[in-house]
Amino acid sequence: MIEVCNVSKQYGSFQVLTDCSTDVAKGEVVVVCGPSGSGKSTLIKTINGLEPVNKGDIRINGTSVCSPKTNLSQLRSKVGMVFQNFELFPHLSIIDNLTIAQIKVLGRKRNEAEDKGRMYLDRVGLKDQAAKYPAQLSGGQQQRAAIARALSMDPICMLFDEPTSALDPEMVNEVLDVMVQLAREGTTMMCVTHEMGFARKVADRVIFMDGGKIIEDTSKDEFFGNIDARTDRAKQFLSRILQH
Amino acid sequence: MTVIDLFSDLARSLPSLAAGMVTSLKITAVAVVFGIIWGAVLAIMRLSSVKPLAWFAQGYVTLLRSIPLIMVLLWFFLMVPQLIQSLFGVSPRTDIRLVSAMVAYSLFEAAYYSEIIRAGIQAVSRGQLSAANALGMPYLMAMRLIVLPQALRATIPALLTQGIVLFQDTSLVYVIGLADFFRSAKNIADRDGNTVEMILFAGGVYLVISLLASAGVRALQTGGKYVKVG
Amino acid sequence: MFKNYSWDWGVFLQPVSTGEPATYLGWLLAGLYNTVVLALSASMIALAVGVVMGVLRTLPNQRLAALGTTYVGIFRNIPVIVQLFAWYFVLPELLPSDVGTWFKQLPAATQMMTSAILCLGLYMGARVCELIRSGIETLPKGQRSAALALGLTLPQAYRYVLLPVAFRVALPPLTSEMINVFKNSAVASTIGLLELSAQAQQLVDYTAHPYESFAVATGVYILINLTVVLVMRQVEASVRLPGYIGGR
Numbered sequence: 001m002i003e004v005c006n007v008s009k010q011y012g013s014f015q016v017l018t019d020c021s022t023d024v025a026k027g028e029v030v031v032v033c034g035p036s037g038s039g040k041s042t043l044i045k046t047i048n049g050l051e052p053v054n055k056g057d058i059r060i061n062g063t064s065v066c067s068p069k070t071n072l073s074q075l076r077s078k079v080g081m082v083f084q085n086f087e088l089f090p091h092l093s094i095i096d097n098l099t100i101a102q103i104k105v106l107g108r109k110r111n112e113a114e115d116k117g118r119m120y121l122d123r124v125g126l127k128d129q130a131a132k133y134p135a136q137l138s139g140g141q142q143q144r145a146a147i148a149r150a151l152s153m154d155p156i157c158m159l160f161d162e163p164t165s166a167l168d169p170e171m172v173n174e175v176l177d178v179m180v181q182l183a184r185e186g187t188t189m190m191c192v193t194h195e196m197g198f199a200r201k202v203a204d205r206v207i208f209m210d211g212g213k214i215i216e217d218t219s220k221d222e223f224f225g226n227i228d229a230r231t232d233r234a235k236q237f238l239s240r241i242l243q244h
Numbered sequence: 245m246t247v248i249d250l251f252s253d254l255a256r257s258l259p260s261l262a263a264g265m266v267t268s269l270k271i272t273a274v275a276v277v278f279g280i281i282w283g284a285v286l287a288i289m290r291l292s293s294v295k296p297l298a299w300f301a302q303g304y305v306t307l308l309r310s311i312p313l314i315m316v317l318l319w320f321f322l323m324v325p326q327l328i329q330s331l332f333g334v335s336p337r338t339d340i341r342l343v344s345a346m347v348a349y350s351l352f353e354a355a356y357y358s359e360i361i362r363a364g365i366q367a368v369s370r371g372q373l374s375a376a377n378a379l380g381m382p383y384l385m386a387m388r389l390i391v392l393p394q395a396l397r398a399t400i401p402a403l404l405t406q407g408i409v410l411f412q413d414t415s416l417v418y419v420i421g422l423a424d425f426f427r428s429a430k431n432i433a434d435r436d437g438n439t440v441e442m443i444l445f446a447g448g449v450y451l452v453i454s455l456l457a458s459a460g461v462r463a464l465q466t467g468g469k470y471v472k473v474g
Numbered sequence: 475m476f477k478n479y480s481w482d483w484g485v486f487l488q489p490v491s492t493g494e495p496a497t498y499l500g501w502l503l504a505g506l507y508n509t510v511v512l513a514l515s516a517s518m519i520a521l522a523v524g525v526v527m528g529v530l531r532t533l534p535n536q537r538l539a540a541l542g543t544t545y546v547g548i549f550r551n552i553p554v555i556v557q558l559f560a561w562y563f564v565l566p567e568l569l570p571s572d573v574g575t576w577f578k579q580l581p582a583a584t585q586m587m588t589s590a591i592l593c594l595g596l597y598m599g600a601r602v603c604e605l606i607r608s609g610i611e612t613l614p615k616g617q618r619s620a621a622l623a624l625g626l627t628l629p630q631a632y633r634y635v636l637l638p639v640a641f642r643v644a645l646p647p648l649t650s651e652m653i654n655v656f657k658n659s660a661v662a663s664t665i666g667l668l669e670l671s672a673q674a675q676q677l678v679d680y681t682a683h684p685y686e687s688f689a690v691a692t693g694v695y696i697l698i699n700l701t702v703v704l705v706m707r708q709v710e711a712s713v714r715l716p717g718y719i720g721g722r
Binding site: 045048050072073074075076077078079081083084085087088089090091100101104105106132133134135136146149150153 | 614616617619620621622623624625626627630634635639642715716717718
């Protein structure tokens with residue numbers, strides 16, 4: 001469903017991504033991890049074209065993200081994305097956050113969009129918060145609302161960019177629970193995260209990045225089960241993460 | 245009119261244009277210096293715990309910031325001659341337009357400078373004042389020796405930018421008939437009938453000076469010499 | 475200093491000495507009317523131009539951003555009185571001759587008012603532009619990404635997400651600029667437009683009561699100020715977002 005082929009990117013003289021290739025099949029859950037500055041957030045943002053690439057190509061369901069002929073807006077509307085800092089729109093109520101793109105991009109009727117929005121709010125446990133504004137919710141609630149916003153576009157896959165790293169520790173689990181539920185329902189997901197517990201529980205594959213390169217791309221069982229076969233850098237990373 | 249005509253016109257008018265520019269710069273310089281001094285005093289009064297002083301400063305700043313500069317100029321052009329006459333016994337026929345303008349701009353700009361300086365003082369941490377007090381300095385000495393130098397350094401770019409605004413605003417002395425740079429240009433235009441050229445020329449001169457000065461301020465800022473305190 | 479000055483506040487109710495059926499108070503009110511028309515029209519132009527240019531300056535397209543930067547550079551660095559003289563005395567000469575002639579045949583007051591509205595509108599527009607630009611720039615970068623990631627186009631992202639929040643951020647400084655439009659409108663007196671400050675000056679010539687005239691005009695400017703502050707405070711309160719403080 002998602003194909004990343006030899007993608008490279010630089011900011012000026014700084015090489016952020018070097019020759020990255022991977023793919024995500026339908027229904028697959030892929031966790032991307034690595035130390036900060038390893039390029040994992042940049043990689044996930046190249047997938048829906050938020051970060052343009054200098055070399056290589058990315059295809060979603062066969063449509064190239066990098067081709068100037070592609071209607072990026074239309075493509076993006078089919079790819080859900082969840083951000084580290086939630087990025088709910090502060091001037092819109094929660095329900096309006098969920099409906100604005102449905103109405104303006106997909107052309108849905110308002111009541112149809114609201115029904116859909118409410119259904120997803122219910123799924124993430126925020127049925128009663130529809131009329132509130134983002135700043136009135138806790139971080140965990142905001143992130144769940146942001147997930148519901150992405151889902152109400154009926155995306156074919158979901159991208160998560162460190163969805164729990166801006167959250168207070170006690171709110172991490174309520175967001176992870178929603179993500180686990182999605183994974184178990186067969187949603188195609190690519191998640192940049194440090195939450196190894198989440199990876200252990202639901203990931204099919206784990207990608208480890210360092211210095212802008214994909215160092216490892218293996219099944220979850222291999223990644224966590226056969227520590228001895230890991231590269232030194234992955235071992236180092238895992239031992240640091242698991243200490244906490 | 246050809247370009248050559250324009251240049252020969254300009255060459256002939258250069259002395260009075262230069263004299264006008266000197267007047268503009270004189271007003272700017274005087275108002276920057278006295279505006280900053282009086283503005284600093286106002287800022288300290290505004291932040292002082294003596295209520296009447298704070299009220300006076302606030303009233304002064306609010307009043308001058310709500311009146312058009314042109315009105316302020318007219319007021320001072322009306323009052324300064326009489327004041328000088330009653331204070332020094334000078335004949336009201338002496339041309340005191342330059343003095344009126346300098347007084348008006350200094351007092352007017354002080355209201356704007358005081359707001360900039362007040363923000364600067366508030367950005368200096370309270371700990372600095374406490375530390376100075378702990379060393380035995382009384383309030384005013386601590387302000388003068390410790391807080392104000394830091395506040396002024398932090399606000400230098402903003403004070404200079406306000407100076408550029410002030411330089412442009414000096415052109416409004418037109419209303420009291422003082423021959424600054426713009427008025428001189430307009431006078432020449434009226435005499436020689438080359439209004440279009442003279443106004444565009446004057447605009448160009450202001451544009452170049454202001455852009456150069458802004459670039460200078462920006463260079464000062466990015467030079468990192470004046471790091472934000474606070 | 476006032477020992478030889480005879481105060482007379484009743485002067486405003488006297489009929490004017492030109493023989494028109496008006497009082498001096500009527501002149502002041504006529505001036506106030508012109509000030510209000512000029513300032514409100516100019517602020518509408520300033521808002522429209524300022525928003526467009528402010529958006530241009532934040533676009534990824536270098537050429538459009540440079541257009542916005544040039545506009546601000548020119549209109550902020552030439553004194554407003556010079557700009558006004560350029561609109562009033564220079565522009566009609568540079569227009570195609572039939573347009574220029576048509577303009578010069580309009581009633582004098584119309585010519586002055588048109589020039590002054592355009593001048594102040596574009597002069598203040600440059601300042602509004604900077605407020606809108608910094609309003610957009612203080613928003614977290616992720617807001618634009620989030621809007622685009624949902625499939626909104628860039629114009630839609632501005633229209634539905636970035637501008638509504640940037641406006642709220644820029645509202646307090648926009649209030650000061652609104653006050654500045656009224657203050658700057660006094661410059662129009664230099665080309666002969668009889669707005670409030672010009673009427674006050676005219677009263678000095680006709681009544682020989684300069685202090686009363688200036689005091690009343692000054693008082694009216696202060697009242698205008700208060701009105702703008704009160705109105706804008708209402709606007710701010712009505713668009714305030716629950717729980718939201720600043721640009722996060």
